Structures are given as C-alpha cells and as structure tokens.
Amino acid sequence: MCRKRIALSSLVIWLATLFYAVPTFAGHCTASNAYLTYAGDVGTYPSDGIGLTGGQEVRQVWSLKNWRNCDTDNLKLEIFSIKRIYGDYPPSNYISENRAYHSIRVGAGKTEKVYATFKAPMSKGKYQIYFDIIQVDSRGKKIRALKPIKGNRLYSEITVTSVPSVKSDLVVFGIDLSPNKTQYDEGERVKLYATVENRGSGTSKSTTISYKLSTDPSITTRDNTLASESVYALDARRNLRKNEYVYVPSVAGTYWLGACVKVVSSESNTRNNCSQGKQVTVKAKPKPPDLVVFGIDLSPNKTQYDEGERVKLYATVENRGSGTSKSTTISYKLSTDPSITTRDNTLASESVYALDARRNLRTNEYVYVPSVAGTYWLGACVKVVSSESNTRNNCSQGKQVTVKAKPKPPDLVVSNLSLRDNKTRFKTGERFRIYATVKNQGSGNASSTTLEYKLSTDRDIRTSDTTLDTDYVSDLDANRTGNENQSVSAPSRTGTYWVSACVRSVSNESSTSNNCLSPGIQITVEQPRQPDLIVSNLSIRDNKTEHYEGDGFRIEATVKNQGTGTADSTKLYYKLSTNSIIDTNDKQLEDDTVNALYAGSSANESGYVYAPSAGTYWIGACVNAVSNESNTSNNCSPGKQIRVIKRPELHPDMVVTFVKVNQTEIPKGGYFTVDTTVKNQGNANSTSTTAYYKVSSDQTITMSDQTLDTDGMGGQGIGATKSMSESMKAPTSVGRYWVGVCVQQVKKEIATNNNCSTSVEIKVIEPPTPKMVVTPSSQNFGQVEIGKQSSPKTFTISNTGNADLVVQNITPSSNEFKVQGSCIKTITANGSSSGGGKGSSSGSNSCSFSVVFTPSKSTPLNSVLTIRSNDGTKTIRLSGTGIEPPKAIINVNTTALPFGNVEIGQSPSSKSFTISNTGKADLKISAIGKGGDGFSVAHNCGTLKPNGSCQVTVTFKPTQAQHSYKLNITSNASNGTQQVVTLSGNGIKPAEIEVKPNPLTFGDVEIGQSPSKSFNITNTGKADLKISAIGKGGDGFSVAHNCGTLKPNGSCQVTVIFKP
Secondary structure: OOEEEOOOOOOOEEEOOOOOOOOOOOOOOOOOOOOEEEEEEEEEEOHHHOOEEOOOEEEEEEEEEEOOOOOEEEEEEEEEEEEEEEEOOOOOOOOOOEEOOOOEEEOOOOEEEEEEEEEOOOOOEEEEEEEEEEEEOOOOOEEEEOOOHHHOOEEEEEEEEEOOOOOEOEEEEEEEEEOOOOEEEOOOEEEEEEEEEEOOOOOOOOEEEEEEEEOOOEOOOOOEEEEEEEEOOOOOOOEEEEEEEEEOOOOOEEEEEEEEEOOOOOEOOOOOOEOEOEEEEEEOOOOOOOEEEEEEEEEOOOOEEEOOOEEEEEEEEEEOOOOOOOOEEEEEEEEOOOEOOOOOEEEEEEEEOOOOOOOEEEEEEEEEOOOOOEEEEEEEEEOOOOOOOOOOOOEOEOEEEEEEOOOOOOOEEEEEEEEHHHOOEEEOOOEEEEEEEEEEOOOOOEOOEEEEEEEEOOOOOOOOOEEEEEEEEOOEOOOOEEEEEEEEEOOOOOEEEEEEEEEOOOOOOOOOOOOEOOOOEEEEEEOOOOOOEEEEEEEEHHHOOEEEOOOEEEEEEEEEEOOOOOEOOEEEEEEEEOOOOOOOOOEEEEEEEEOOEOOOOEEEEEEEEEOOOOEEEEEEEEEOOOOOOOOOOOOEOOOEEEEEEOOOOOOOOEEEEEEEEOOOEEEOOOEEEEEEEEEEOOOOOOOOEEEEEEEEOOOOOOOOOEEEEEEEEOOOOOOOEEEEEEEEEOOOOOEEEEEEEEEOOOOOOOOOOOOEOOOEEEEEEOOOOOOEEEEOOEEEEEEEEOOOOOOOEEEEEEEOOOOOEEEEEEEEOOOOEEEEOOOOOEEOOOOOEEOOOOOEEOOOOEEEEEEEEOOOOOOEEEEEEEEEEOOEEEEEEEEEEEEOOOOOOEEEOOOEEEEEEEEOOOOOEEEEEEEEEOOOOOEEEEEEOOEEOOEEEEEOOOEEOOOOEEEEEEEEOOOOOEEEEEEEEEEOOOOOOEEEEEEEEEEEOOOOEEEEOOOOOOOEEEOOOOOEEEEEEEEOOOOOEEEEEEOOEEOOEEEEEOOOEEOOOOEEEEEEEEOO
16 A cells, blocks of 8 residues: 655645734923923832832823923823932842833823833832833924923832742853954954843842853863853843853863853753853964074165275175064174184164064165274174074174275365455455465365465464464365465555465374475555544534423534544444533433534534533533544544523412303293303413302302302313303392303412402392193093994194193003003194104194093993193093993814724724804814824814814724823913813724644555545634635645634634545
C-alpha cells in the first residue's frame, strides 16, 4: 500500500479588518499663557489609596479651574515623581505603569476633572506621588509640562500593605565588544557589553554580573572572571545594559567571552543565568625591531678639509626587524680608525622617531672636523631601543676624511689714496671725503678689520697720528682688495697737513710694519668767513613810554649780520634793566627765534611783554651768539627808558537812564508793564544787584517809596547797560500816582544819590465788569434707549456787561450727559470772542455749545449743568429717561448628547442639536467648541436674527472605553453668554477572531482514504464578526462550513476532508 505524508501548513481565512484614527483638536490657549489652579483633590480610587496590593491599578482624580478667557485643550495628568516615606525599599522604577489616557479641554473660566491611572509599587510602604499637568499634540505626544500650579506640584499619598507572591528570573544575553574586530592583540584592552533581563513575574533584588573568559563556547560560573559590577533591582520584564573594560589573554589562541549574573533569592530558574559565549581570536605579538645605521656621507664632499672646517654629516637609520621601534637618538661620531663604536667622540646628536618594520629615515647634522691635520673617520650610532633583536649592528661603518694643515698668513697694505675732486685747500672744520684701497698681499685669508683715516703735521704717517674717522673692512681672501671711503672734517686750526690711512693688523698677519700708507696727501687749511650779529632800531609800539603796572606792550627790534659769513639760527632776548646799559645778565621778559642770516642781511623781530612794578626802567634786546661769531661783545642794543606808574582806584556807578509804562490809565488791581534801562557809568565792573519798581504819591522817586515788583541783574561791565521789562499790579485805590525805578547800591559804588530814576504819571480807575446770561435755563431730553446717544441740544452764553467774560469750565453733574463743542473762552463786551475750542460764536456777544444724553439704566435721570466764569456760576437743569434696548435670547434644544456604545475603529456616529434665537435682537454666536476626546464638531452658526436657528452636528469616533466632553457655546445672549452641551459615549472593542486548533495536521493517510478533522472559529470581541470568505481547499483538501456573522462570544465549526 502506498502512503503519502502531507501536513496542512496553513488555512487562509479572510476577515473584515478594522481601522481607526483618533481626531485631534487645537486649543485656544498656548502652554505659555495658560493659567490653571486645582479646585480640590477629588479622590484616589480604590479606598482612598489605603491598603493597596502591589501591582494593583490606582486612579487619581483632580479638579482643575481655567482662569483665562480662552479654552485650554489637550490636557492630561502625568506622574512626575514618587517619594518613599517609609517601608520596603522598592526597585528604581517605582511605578510599573503610568497611563495618561484621559485628555480634557478646560473651557474659559470653567472647572473640569482630569485623571491618571497607574499600578501600585511592588514593595510595602507609604508613598507620595507628584503629578504634572501636561499638554499633548494631535498624536497624543507630550509637548510640554505646564508650570507647577500655584508654585506647588499636585501630590497624593498611597499605602501598599501587601505584595503578591511572584518570582524573578534573570538571564544574560547581547554579548558584544568594542572595538568589534575579528582579531585582537595579545593583552589588548576592550569594552565588554552584556544585557541583564528579568523574565520572571516579580521584581528581582540587586545582584552582581561577572564578565567571563572561556576556552570553549559554553560560559559557566566556573570560567575565569575578568571583571564584575553591581546590577540594581529589576522589575518584571525590565532589562539593563551593562559594560566593563577587560583584557583579552596575553597568549595567542581562540577564546570565548561572556557574562554570568549571580542568582538572587526566589529566582524561578537558575540554569539560564549565564550568556552564550562570543568568540574572539588573539593573534601573536609581532617580532622585535632591529635598528641599523648606514649611508654615511658629507657635504661638501671633498678629499681634503681645512682644520676645524664645518661640514654636514648624513646618515640613514633603518628598522630591519619585524616590529615597530620606539623613538630614540642618533649620535654622530669621530674616530681615529675605521671602526665606529659608541665609545668614540660624539660630535652631535638628534632625535629619531618610531619606525615601522622595514622603514628607514635619512638624518643630517652640522659638525666640525678636527682642528689638527691628519686622517679621521666619521660615522653614527643609533641608541638601542627596548626589545631590539640585535644590538651589535647599531653603529655604521666609518667614512674617511683628511684634514689638511693651515695655509700661509695674510698681509694687509693700503694703496690708491685720493681726495674727492682732488681738492687740497679747505676751511677750518670743512668736511671732505678720502678714498683708499686695502689689499691682502699675503697667501692666507684675512678676517674683517678697520681702516683708520689719519692726520699728520709731517710727511710720515704713523698709527699714532690723529685719527679723523674709521671704516669697516670685510674679509679678504689672498690677493684680494677692498675699496673704502669716508667723509672727515678739516682741523679747526689753519696750516699745512698730510692725510692718509692705516689698516689695523689681523691675526696671524705676516707683517704689520706696512699697514700705513706714507707719505700722505698734503692739504692746506684756511680760516673761514665769520658772522657778526648786532641789535638795532629798538622801539616800543606807539612810542608809549608810560605804562600802568602789569600793562602789556610790544617791543620791536632789528637783528643784523654785519659779518662776512652766514649766521646760524639763534634767539633774541628782550631785557629789562634798572640802568641804561643792556647786557645778557639783565632780567629776561620774553624771547623770539631769529632765523639764519646771510652776511649783510637783517630780520625784524617783535615780542609782547608786561610792565613791572612802578618805577623807571630801560628796555633792550640781546641776540644770542652763534657758532664762529667774530665779535660777541656787540650783541645787545642800547636801552630805551620807560616809566611804570600805579593804577588809579576803580569804582562802579549805577544809574537808571530810562523808564516807560505801556498804559497810563489802569483799572484798580489791574496789571501794567514798566520798561527800564540801568547803566554802569563808573570806571569799574559792578557786582550783581536788584532793580526795584516803585510807586509814589508825588513826582520824586526814592528807595523808601512802595515797591510794586523787583528784578535781579548780574554784574555789569564799565559802560554796560541792562534793559528790563516787568509786569506788575496797579494800586487798589483810584487816583493819580507816579511810577519809577531804583537800583540797589553795589559794593564800592562812588555815588549813591543817583540810583533812582525820574517818574512817569499813571491814573488808577474803576474796572469794567462782565454779565453772563445762559439760555435756555433747563432742558428735557425725553426717552432715549440705554447705551444710545440722543440728538444734541443747544445752549447759548451771552455777555451783556462792559468787560470781557471769561468762561472757565462747563460741567454736567452726571456722566450720562456730555458737552459737545467748547465755550471755554473769553467773550468780549464789544461782541467779539477769543480763545480756543470748537464752540460757535453768534457774531455779537455770545457763544453756543451742545449737550447729548446717553442713558446707562432704565430710570428717569436729573442732572445739573454748571457753568463757571469770572462773573460767577450759573446752573442749568437737565433731565431724561433711559429705556431698555431689545435683547437676544439663546435656546439650545438639549443639554446632553449621549452616543451610547460605538465600535472602536468602525465608521463614526453623528448626532445634531439646534440653537435658536427667541429674543428681539440679533444673537451673535462668537464661539462653539471644536471638540475633543473622540468628538468633532461642525456647524454654520454665526449671527441669528430674531426667531432664527442653526444646527450643530457632532461626530463621535471612540478610541477607548469611556469618552466625555463639555461643548461650550459662547454668545451675546442676555440669558447667559455660556451654554454647555455634555457629549458622552462608550467605545466598545471590535470583533476579534480566534481559530483553534491551528495548525490542523492529518499525519500519514493511506491513498484512497478520506479522513476529516474540524476546527472552530470564535468571536472573542465585543462586536459582530463578519466572515466574508473561507478558502475552498485544494491539493487533496476540501472544506465545509456554515460560518457567516458571529455575535460576540459566538462560534462556528469548519470541517476539512483530506483525500490524498
């Protein structure tokens, strides 16, 4: 019999798929301007948080109040932190679950409840739980936490009195290394990572993780421990990533690294506490380095070198080993035989950096060959480094050098002596240039030296002769010359001289007796032309010979050069003498610069000086002697006599020179203006003083007369005048008066009987008076709607008097009456008006203004309009009645909109309600909440006319079990600006399918047989399960069923027949 082994691997069942999305709504207040306070702790459930069991679900409810005039959306309650007061110390994650499912909107000025759920800690004790109010975005993600309410976080207390019996199960996995490589060096330091996870149902206690090294893939607690560290307590299903630095073995080979966590009490499984091993390969250390030195070379590369010559010595250092060398030092050596060793003389040394295997480095350094002629060898040795395989090849072979003896000495001589332009006659001190050639006629090089230019009184030139100047002479090779020149000065004494040059001897010079050129060149020195300065034409500007003490005056003089040579610039000093002879010792008053003067030329100079104390003096001038002046005894001028006298005494003298009034007839008590001028006619400045405006009953003005006003004035210079004008009040009695001005006496005034002015006559008369008349004397505005303004009523103010009427203010006694236009002005007696404002003038002797009435309440109102002026006060009676305006009245046909049970993830449910205006004024709906917590709102409501209405549609799409939202309606309704419709609904779990058994296996079936097996389909959800199709089978399988729509908890059976 043939058997065919076939297994039913899968059966595809097509079911309806449920999708859902959570709508989000933007709030009106931002987190930055939200201001919330809590309105009380509503409660902790269950049992006020007392006597809880570890892991038990707890709900905390708070009540929040929004103090802003805007809504605050998408608010949730979130646990910020927890503080243990007493009891068992819990794991680090106190709260095993923190859910902030409940998202609310708090309307403007409203109070709402918000809650959060969490699971109690798995340790006995008392805890304080602190909460934050957070705001989330459209996806429920936290945007930010609001500032703590009233500066303090919300908190509540719970007590855990029992903990269920649970066990932990610690495992280790996720072994990794850093750096992560295929091979590691012997003893290399790496970071080893491992993850410890608690796969049990209870919290584990703190323990220790040990990092292990094994020679096989199996990691056990018996393997070698490389390092260990602490692991804190872990809640169920929590893990912790750990790491520690360890060292791989120092012997090459293949190893496995892993970790074991130490068993804790009550652990359910202790056989899984070690991880799997991670294979590592440790490679052998490389071979040691081997440094050698070769390639010795010199620059310049010659067969012979001078004694002590400087050369550059080259060498190559190479690492011929298999490992990298450390940095070291190369030393350049000098030997008397071909073998170079570390004991030979070191000429120089330098650093050599680390070299990889088979790498080399070319080095060089300046050195000096020996200063004794002979044959030598130059080379180099590199200093031995650690682990070097061969230290006997660290020195190079020697390079032979020959040092030759020193050459013959130099011999310096001077030749080719000449003077510029071949000139041989000079003035004393005159500058001229000497030229000479220095030659090295020896066989050796001459170092740099100095050439001295000599002056002699005979033909023979010696090094002891006078040196006029020196010049630098650079190095000269054998048979080389150097051309030199220098500027020198002729002697200060006339006569015949010889000039030449001597070169200073250098070291090792063969002859020093030929270093001077003799004889020199003969020159003649003559006496130069000389200046001679004199001072003439001394005068005092304006020829004034009498001066007061301290007076300034200008002296003028002429400086002339009457000599034969040019005079350098110099100084002219103005002198004061007590006799007629002027010399350089006399007192200096001032000085002046005199520019250089050619022979026969002159310069006019002047200086400003001040007279001394009283007495008779002589004024003169002396010019300072210049270089090479032929005569210095004639440098001062003759004296010019002056007389200095004391100043006379100075006194001020104040007088009033002018008085005038702006009007001669003045009403009693009225104001008038006096103009005056005060002059200081003395010969000295005055101190500050005061002018007194006087009134007298006769024509003579004195300081004893009545003072009407005063005016301060500062000090006045000689001859200065001060004009003043002052307004003052006239006498209060009618009659004739005389007005004048007196100036108060100042210090040191020479005369005080002229301090008062002449008088001006004025007449004081009775003043005119205004007369104010207001029409009408009362006004009734009738009935006016509250908040609206009446038509204006006009009032007229007239002036029937013979003086100007000054209206000062117009004030109603009630705020409901307002004045329009302004008569706050002056109304003149002759019919013209003056002043500012918006009032109107009648064109004669009147002014008009208006009053309007705007009532604020529905009652009769009486008021008084008060008008104040310089003619006293007038009152006008005002009256009117306020009446109520029409009002808008809102009517919402429901206060609650329940949706009942709606399937989560299915098509949303919609309901509507109506808003109508039953008032007599327009109803303005300014805001309707946008929705939240699964509810969305749509409407076309705006302004409703009387008896108008609009519809609001609410769509409910649940995301969780319970949903609630308060929909606020804001309007101008007189029966309440805020209306609330409570939205509620429950989200129920969608249909869920369960297939058992699965898979369905038939095993071995004989061909021709047709066994059958069944499986059940069950709806474990809360909504109807619609089974739209079940596969018909194939490849020997056939299917039969009666499945269609299954109610919650309903099931059906599917039968499968297998016929191979």
